[in-house]
Amino acid sequence: MGTEMKNKQQGFTIIELIIVVVILGLLAAAAIPRFTDVSSDAEDAALEGVAGGFASAVGIVRGEWELSGRPQGASGTGAGAEVFMDQILLYVDGDTGYPVSGDNEQAHDENMVAADCVSVIQSILLGAPKTTANFNDLAETRYYTYVTQDSAAGNDMCVYYLANTIKNETNAPSGDDYLTLGNAFVYNPRNGGVSIHSNNQ
Template sequence: MKRQSGFTLIELIIVVIILGLLAATALPRFLNVTAQAEDASLQGIAGGFASAVGLVRAQWEVAGRPAGTAGVATVNYDGVNVGVDSNFGYPTGSGTVASVVGSVTAAECIAAFQSIFQSPPTANTTFNVNDSIFVRYAAPVCEFHQTAGLTAAPAAGILSTNGFTYNPQTGQVAIFLNKP
């Protein structure tokens, strides 16, 4: 007579209880993974932008602090002409606007963003969920808002989303992670 082998009902119940306990402790950890990924993505973009700002300024120094005209100069940054403020050397965009309060626009913020990145994320001054970054200028800083999870553009000067600011007068890049 052959003896049957297998799991008893008690053993199966114990395994199910152990799996339930593991799921109960692991599940909360994975629920917030999307928000953490969005935060990490933004921090990577902002960190790359800040590094590129420093490199453009260094190139301005190496080029002998070119004066340009009307407060705007350009430097060759890896084959791309980037507009910089002729007084301080920080990127201002297309090379047609000085970084004085009131003269930089959202379009110039995008131009600076796109010219110093090799492969920039999509950015636009008009809110669109298909773009990665929504850009606006709120004097004296450029605001770069992450659009993931948003349904409408945030109000000017309201940093209640995830994003970063860039001050073209000082070169300062500041991250804000306030998305609910």
Template sequence: MKQQYQKGFSLIELVIVIVILGLLAATAIPRFLNVTDDAEDASVDGVAGGLSTAVSFVRSQWEVDGRRNDTVLLDGTTVSLDTRFGYPTGATNTDATSMTQDSCQEVFDLVLQNPPRSVLPGVDARKARYVVSLADGAGGSSNTIDGVQVGGLDVCLYYLASSLKLDAQTGFPTETLNDLNNLAGKGVTYNPGSGQVASFIE
């Protein structure tokens, strides 16, 4: 009768396999960790692109309508604007130097066809995609259609909620969100006097 031997891996072979798996994991894990950051960056850039296009549509409709009206009809929605510049300023506000957090949120909700859910800083942001704030008078100056320079323009700030530090109890953002020179997290800025839309990434 023949004697049967059990065959298996030696200790050296197992150690080599474990070392190889460790090396693969060490190179692959950082790539997977960056996927979230890349997705957030892409989301912000997508919203910035959509907002920029929508702002251009409002301005184009305003041009077609004769350049002096303070509202335009965009896909059945009435959007207010500052007649000096022609860019959206909300549902009822018509002054790019008198924006509020509410009017910034209205711009976001009115001009985007399918806007992400947004909230103001004093509201629980854990289930929202964006937190809307305002940098009062921080947008510099821009020339009106008549060539008059107007200063003190406001800037709307749209922060990606997942990039902010939120209070564990209230869900409110803990950072200062109205300082254009010290932006927190990731998001989009909009200047209703110049029509400029830009994304920012921490």
């Protein structure tokens, strides 16, 4: 009779386990920066998507202003010119036709307030992201807005911050902070321009 061979199963040796752990560690170290980049890329894409939709909507409002015969405000000035988009009343600058408010007929591109910026985005974008002018509401909103001055032309502009990119700030952004802080797009009602400012490191 032949001797019967038994198959013995052995576990991994300590050396093999250490090699597996080292390989997994190297893979994780290579993957983690990619996942953090994905987060920054997602923030950039979200901002660019909303800014692009906003810019298109601004152009449509101006087109409606042109088709309506370039209406002026009640006083004959640019302030308070009305345009209706799908039965939604918008106030535009009577000189340029770009929206300056969704609910304040006195608004003009030279004396806008943050509430005008909120009403513009809510009025011209279908399914607009929740936007606030109150810095303390960042946790409950997608965009934070404030008004800043265009130093070259002297008119007011709306700054729309992606709230998630400034949530760790202790003070509300103001002025030209959008050039160096967080991710934002800026709307200039003087010329309808929308510029994107991404400050991801």
